[in-house]
Amino acid sequence: MSLQQKIDRITDILRRDDGISGAMHYTEQTSWVLFLKFLDDCESEKKDEAVLSGKDYQPVLDEEHRWASWACPKTAEGKLDLANAKTGDDLTDYVNNQLFPYLKGFANAAVTGSDPKSFAYKIGAIFQYLDNKVASGHTLREVLDIIDTLNFQSSAEMFELSMVYEGLLQNMGDAGGYAGEFYTPRPVVRAMINAIDPQVGQTIYDAAAGSCGFLVQAFDHLKEKKSALSTEQWDFIQRETFFGFEKTSLAYVMGMMNMILHGIESPNLFRGNSLTQNIRDIQEKDRYDIILANPPFGGKEKSQIQQNFPIQSNATELLFLQHFMKTLKIGGKAAIVIPEGVLFQTNSAFKQVKQELLENFNLHTILSLPAGVFLPYSGVKTNVLFFERSGGASDVWYYECEPEQKLTKNKPITDEHLKEFVELYNSRETTERSWTVAASKLAEDYDLSAKNPAKQKDAEHLAPSNILKQIRTKEKLVSGLLDEIENLLAEK
CATH class of the missing domain: 1.20.1260.30 (N6 adenine-specific DNA methyltransferase, N-terminal domain)
Structure with a gap:
């Protein structure tokens, strides 16, 4: 068995x-x-x-x-x-x-x-x-x-255990309606981590850890280099690399077990709402080299929590984004899943956060994910923001992931769907699915949503006389159709 x-x-x-x-x-x-x-x-x-x-x-x-x-x-x-x-x-x-x-x-x-x-x-x-x-x-x-x-004690059985446990967590999320809390699709997680490529000696953080899928996958990524690591480096990975917060007790327990069962002996996971921290108090010593997260979106936070942020909003996605920006070390890298609304909304709070992101952080990549990635938990379209704390943005490279078939619960996103994105991430080439937009252009209205130029049809500019001829031709067609209808009614 x-x-x-x-x-x-x-x-x-x-x-x-x-x-x-x-x-x-x-x-x-x-x-x-x-x-x-x-x-x-x-x-x-x-x-x-x-x-x-x-x-x-x-x-x-x-x-x-x-x-x-x-x-x-x-x-x-x-x-x-x-x-x-x-x-x-x-x-x-x-x-x-x-x-x-x-x-x-x-x-x-x-x-x-x-x-x-x-x-x-x-x-x-x-x-x-x-x-x-x-x-x-x-x-x-x-x-x-x-x-x-x-x-x-068998490495093969331990590997099988980690896979089986992933399935348990996914089933729990699907059945309980907490798939987003417990389980971010692993192809998305792997693509984010393979793109950022965390290195041994860096600290890795998730302020909305859930079942710790990002931290576990990052550990697996680092573990591939194990044969070349010193005892001190391996000890750093085990005790000083992975940090996270989780608000709910059940997700916290599942996350802690998930990390330990995958081989992280001493994960620095804490139970608590990371948004209760006043980000004005965060110093460089409190920051992290790598941030990977899929924070809750669509939620609301009370005014007392909002006071912890310079740009106040009751939208959890905006508060988490500010938290991640503030907790990223100088030279650090972040990959954050956000709902589509963060990109296209331009009211005061959304605009201010995006202005901060473009002016003080190098927002260099936006991965546009297809609708259905988080089914059955949510059908909301999502994106992944990749940014670094290394000065303002100059150009933003977009990649639009578009599977041939519509994603469903039984036909989820796969590694193959995101393979090209990972391959192009460093070169940022222009293809039918990828393009680059100047940050100065985006700063005109702060609408950062993906608009693939390959899909934009060029408008045909006609002379006024030709436009008038087209209108008259269509009017004749309409008049003729109306006459035919009138004749048919008269025959009855």
């Missing part, structure tokens, strides 16, 4: 439980059990490595709360120890009243003495916002037995 089949089986089991209602619940509950098995395998691997190198390893969890003690204890023959394996009410009581309080306690650094950047603290941060919702201990027993068959 493949990993995907095992996860599907778990989903079917959880659907029957009285405490589970919908995809969001069974994804959340599958996640914490998966995570604890992953943690146990990770601890075992580190212990084996320590033995080989002649060092001591102190496990994060104590003996009582390790997977092998409570979830699936084994006999000397390696089979499930039925005498000591909890089930039913005993299992539910242990998980709810002992295991979860113990795991939540890791987030209390004052009590545990754990470093907020440590793996132990991250475990506490995850379980701080989690509870066991599986009502039946017998149901949970079935789930534990299936997950116990997984081996996360």
